[in-house]
Amino acid sequence: xxxxxxxxxxxxxxxxxxALDKGDPTVGxxxxxxxxxxxxxxxxxxxxxxxxxxxxxxxxxxxxSAIASxxxxxxxxxxxxxxxxxxxxxxxxxxxxxxxxxxxxxxVLAEDAIKAAIRDYREKNGQAAAPAAxxxxx
Amino acid sequence: xxxxxxxxxxATAPMRPEAIEAMLSASNVVGNPxxxxxFGRLARRLVEDARDKVAAMAGATAAQVVFTGxxxxxxxxxxxxxxxxxxxxxxxxxxxxxxxxxxxxxxVDRQGRLDLAALEASLRRDxxxxxxxxxxxxxxxxxxxxxAEAARIAHAHxxxxxxxxxxxxxxxxxxxxxxxxxxxxLSAHKLGGPKGAGALVVADQVPLSAxxxxxxxxxxxxxxxxxxxxxxxxxxxxxxxxxxxxxQPRLARLRDRLEAGLARLxxxxxxxxxxxxxxxxxxxxxxxxxxxxxxVIALDLAGIAVSAGAACSSGKLxxxxxxxxxxxDPATAAAAIRISLGWQTADTDIDRFLxxxxxxxxxxxxxxxxxxxxx
Amino acid sequence: MNANSKPSEAMNSTTxxxxxxxxxxxxxxxxxxxxxxxxxxVDAMLPYFTQKFGNPHSRNHAHGWDAEAAVENARxxxxxxxxxxxxxxxxTSGATESNNLAIKGVMRFHKDRRNHMITLVTEHKCVLDSAxxxxxxxxxxxxxxxxxxxxxxxxxxxxxxxxxxxxxxxMAVNNEIGVIQPLAEIGKICRExxxxxxxxAAQAVGKIPLDVNAMNIDLMSISGxxxxxxKGIGALYVRRKPRVRLEAxxxxxxxxxxxxxxxxxxxxxxxxxxxxxxxxxxxxxxAERLRYLRDRLLKxxxxxxxETYVNGDLEQRIPGNLNISFAYVEGEGLMMGIKNxxxxxxxxxxxxxxxxxxxxxxxxxxxxxxxxSLRFGFGRFTTEQDIDxxxxxxxxxxRRLRSMSPLWEMAQEGIDIKSIKWAEH
Numbered sequence: 049x050x051x052x053x054x055x056x057x058x059x060x061x062x063x064x065x066x067a068l069d070k071g072d073p074t075v076g077x078x079x080x081x082x083x084x085x086x087x088x089x090x091x092x093x094x095x096x097x098x099x100x101x102x103x104x105x106x107x108x109x110x111x112x113s114a115i116a117s118x119x120x121x122x123x124x125x126x127x128x129x130x131x132x133x134x135x136x137x138x139x140x141x142x143x144x145x146x147x148x149x150x151x152x153x154x155x156v157l158a159e160d161a162i163k164a165a166i167r168d169y170r171e172k173n174g175q176a177a178a179p180a181a182x183x184x185x186x
Numbered sequence: 187x188x189x190x191x192x193x194x195x196x197a198t199a200p201m202r203p204e205a206i207e208a209m210l211s212a213s214n215v216v217g218n219p220x221x222x223x224x225f226g227r228l229a230r231r232l233v234e235d236a237r238d239k240v241a242a243m244a245g246a247t248a249a250q251v252v253f254t255g256x257x258x259x260x261x262x263x264x265x266x267x268x269x270x271x272x273x274x275x276x277x278x279x280x281x282x283x284x285x286x287x288x289x290x291x292x293x294v295d296r297q298g299r300l301d302l303a304a305l306e307a308s309l310r311r312d313x314x315x316x317x318x319x320x321x322x323x324x325x326x327x328x329x330x331x332x333x334a335e336a337a338r339i340a341h342a343h344x345x346x347x348x349x350x351x352x353x354x355x356x357x358x359x360x361x362x363x364x365x366x367x368x369x370x371x372l373s374a375h376k377l378g379g380p381k382g383a384g385a386l387v388v389a390d391q392v393p394l395s396a397x398x399x400x401x402x403x404x405x406x407x408x409x410x411x412x413x414x415x416x417x418x419x420x421x422x423x424x425x426x427x428x429x430x431x432x433x434q435p436r437l438a439r440l441r442d443r444l445e446a447g448l449a450r451l452x453x454x455x456x457x458x459x460x461x462x463x464x465x466x467x468x469x470x471x472x473x474x475x476x477x478x479x480x481x482v483i484a485l486d487l488a489g490i491a492v493s494a495g496a497a498c499s500s501g502k503l504x505x506x507x508x509x510x511x512x513x514x515d516p517a518t519a520a521a522a523i524r525i526s527l528g529w530q531t532a533d534t535d536i537d538r539f540l541x542x543x544x545x546x547x548x549x550x551x552x553x554x555x556x557x558x559x560x561x
Numbered sequence: 562m563n564a565n566s567k568p569s570e571a572m573n574s575t576t577x578x579x580x581x582x583x584x585x586x587x588x589x590x591x592x593x594x595x596x597x598x599x600x601x602x603v604d605a606m607l608p609y610f611t612q613k614f615g616n617p618h619s620r621n622h623a624h625g626w627d628a629e630a631a632v633e634n635a636r637x638x639x640x641x642x643x644x645x646x647x648x649x650x651x652x653t654s655g656a657t658e659s660n661n662l663a664i665k666g667v668m669r670f671h672k673d674r675r676n677h678m679i680t681l682v683t684e685h686k687c688v689l690d691s692a693x694x695x696x697x698x699x700x701x702x703x704x705x706x707x708x709x710x711x712x713x714x715x716x717x718x719x720x721x722x723x724x725x726x727x728x729x730x731x732m733a734v735n736n737e738i739g740v741i742q743p744l745a746e747i748g749k750i751c752r753e754x755x756x757x758x759x760x761x762a763a764q765a766v767g768k769i770p771l772d773v774n775a776m777n778i779d780l781m782s783i784s785g786x787x788x789x790x791x792k793g794i795g796a797l798y799v800r801r802k803p804r805v806r807l808e809a810x811x812x813x814x815x816x817x818x819x820x821x822x823x824x825x826x827x828x829x830x831x832x833x834x835x836x837x838x839x840x841x842x843x844x845x846x847x848a849e850r851l852r853y854l855r856d857r858l859l860k861x862x863x864x865x866x867x868e869t870y871v872n873g874d875l876e877q878r879i880p881g882n883l884n885i886s887f888a889y890v891e892g893e894g895l896m897m898g899i900k901n902x903x904x905x906x907x908x909x910x911x912x913x914x915x916x917x918x919x920x921x922x923x924x925x926x927x928x929x930x931x932x933x934s935l936r937f938g939f940g941r942f943t944t945e946q947d948i949d950x951x952x953x954x955x956x957x958x959x960r961r962l963r964s965m966s967p968l969w970e971m972a973q974e975g976i977d978i979k980s981i982k983w984a985e986h
Contacts, residue, residue, distance in 0.1 A: 050227075051897075059894075059897060059898075062965065065964070065965045067970065079967065079981075080984065081983070081984075082983035082984060083928070083929030083932070083968060083978055083983065084927075084928035084929050084932075084983070085928075086891055086893075086917065086932040087891065088967050088968060088983075089967070090967035090970075106965075107965050107966060107967040107970055108965060108966070108967065109889060109890070109891050109894075109966045109967055109968045109969075110891045110893075110894055111891055111893035111894045111897070112893070112894050112897035112898075114891075114894065115894055115965070190623060190624070192624060194615075194616070194619060194622065194624070197615075197616040197618075197619045197625075198614060198615065198616035198619075198824065199614075200611075200614045201610050201611065201614055206610045206611060209610065210603070210607075210610075213598045213603050213606075213791060214597075214598070214603075216589050216595065216597045217591070217594070217595065217903070218591070218594035218595040218786075220594070221591055221594045221595075221903070221905055222896075222905070223587070223591065223896070223900075223903040223904070223905070224587055224900070224903060225587070225589060225591065225903045226591075226594070226903075254654075255653075255654030255655075255658065255793065255823060256654070256811075256823035256824060257823075257824075258811055258813040258814065258822045258823035258824070259654070259811050259823055261813070262810070262811045262812060262813070262822075280813065281812075281813045281814050281815070281822070282811075282812065282813030282814065282822060282823070283813075285812040285813050285815075285822070286812045286813065287812070373824075375824060375826075380610070380826060380828065380829075381616075381824050381825065381826030381827060381828070381829070382654065382793045382794060382825075382826025382829045383793065383826075397661075397810060397811070398657055398658050398661045398687070398810070399661065399687060399690035399691055399693075399694055400657045400660070400661070400685070400686045400687020400688075400690045400691070401657065401685075401686050401687060402686070409657045409661075409686075409687050409690065410654060410655045410656075410657030410658055410687070411595065411655055411657070411784075411786060411792055412792065412793075413654065413655070413791075413792045413793020413794075413829075414792045414793070415791055415792060415793065416791075416792070416793040416826065416829070417793075479621070482621045482622065483621060485622075486621060486622040486623060490622075491615075491619070491622035491623065491624050491625075492622070493619055493621065493622070494621065
């Protein structure tokens, strides 16, 4: 199995590693995956009043593709509104990193992590999910 | 003693320098082809490059090639793995076909060619799903079999066809599809590759269960860490198959010179399969009354290596089953020796052979004369 | 190196497997997947590629005799390292074939009267797969568990043997965790109960002393490329007295006393023989050197990194193997971080799949920890410098990956990972 230069770059120089304060009401946290399955992603977003993601952080337990997928995800969602971020698809991530077929699940996990963080943020702030975005995600 | 002359290419051929080189450099590749790290990937690439070359030689795709430990294993895998309850084999097949499991044999004519009418009749008589085994070229006589015709007949009766191309590879062009074979076996060491590597080519959609199970190598059809150096050597030799094929006219000329020379030296020399299409490198001859074993030993003392019958079964000498199947009388069958030439054989080797043969032929003639009055 | 032999030119052009401190040449630490071929072995094989190319079964000319003599000499060398008689050694294409032949061959021969066999859950895939095939043919198979240290419980083995048991197949040394099973004790139990004892010794030959008579071993599988010999060759030891009977898998020319048809690859047989002869001479000294390297590797890692765990018994183990779990760091991700080192996570045959190693699971290692394990395999050509570089690389990669692991973060915060409801995916 050979990896793309882009993937290796994200693995070796991951963007936005770290943590945000979970207790902060403007922070949404998504935790997806399972240790027994070999990958866990924690992705956090800090959302401004205008609904724009000001900051994003992640930590990932998993293979290189999982680490790169989550790194890329945080890079992409920063500066986007949460509604826009929600439309990011795993296939976009897989394509950008040229993931080999056996690693597609890593991009799925990254998409799940973005959605989970947004859901957490909305729950904290008493918002229901935007119906259109929810439908698009299915 | 002068340089020995090797004329037993159908037993095994000297390795091509390119194959040796490929093996040596593969011997220094550390990885296990199943490992995912760099060493493993390098080893994997060697295996896949070789697979491409073997596939090209057989007119097959790389995915159709299953590497095995020998031609014998390839035949066993085809026969035992095809799951067909019935094995129909030409009477002149190699032991690795005839003994893989109980086989019903189909006769050959006096030239050693498969009797196609008998094959058809046998398939019609018994409707069980069959595997028909027909070799492309015979190891003892070099006689070329009508494989494509046999395949058409087999397919018309729902049977699969196994073509043992071990002796043909590197001597005849092979095309899996043109032959109509469902399974085709190959061996590296008969075409200038190493011993310990063979392949079974499996046409698409032909189901095959493994003989050796384990780590799932070769797409689950043959477990075991790949014989890296052996496979690399096999690939290199297969890559030179065209060169071997191009050498056939030269070998035919040498072989014809040899046979003509022997005829001139007298005795009623029988050339097995003389009137059939034969491999250019093979000559099976018999000088009735002179036992093959004595002939082989006498030639060996003169520095010439030939063989009696097939070289397989740990030296036990018995009348050639091939000669017997061709309907030759027991005296001729017991006298048949095999001379097989190859890429290193030169004109001077033929001279040496004829030189060594002369006293043998004379002695035979002398014995005949002495025997005459008593008869 | 033998002064009389010519080292090949081809050899000089290829990469040096010993590894140097340069990123272009990774350090090979995967000796359980395959060992580099010893240059002395290659030298011994060389003449048989070129001038001595005869078919060893051509008994009626000199080319064949040379080859036959070489094969028989190799057979003696293989027999010697396991204290067997050379007539008891059958050459095969490798340990996978040997295991298939031993297990399927014995059971197919005996199954009309005794159709039960016993093996371990931690055996190599080819043993387990052979057993599964036999199950489809109506053979009863008992898969014994192992203890937490990876070793079979002898009392459990004893209890599993019945009047119908024809074969016990227990590996000598495990390929993932390097633990050595109590062969002599198993052999004694089997002999007392009149059951054949087969052992897959692919990882053991040349690493630990083996004696088929003292250990009451009836069949033993041997691999060429795990003992610094070539790939594509192996052997099966088959006891003559009392005779072990088995059915052949590959039929044809009747070579190897009918047990294994097919032309023998003379150079490969010579290579395996030479590899065994070298190992027999050097085993004791080599084991001592490797034990030193092993201790150095283990100390370097465990001094620097908390929460690392050695899988499998550390005492009953070949010195050239360490299997370590690095909690909170996923093994494949870790491998990518130490790409200067060629190691494996799990067995070479299964590392492409996502299942954690079945061997580690059998020891009771939890799934999340099994995902964090790496196998370090080292041997004849591993240097102290290699080990030091390995320690340095592993320690820094684990530290980096832990700093970005959500599980490590939780552990530091005192959160029990098991208390979280994880989604299956």
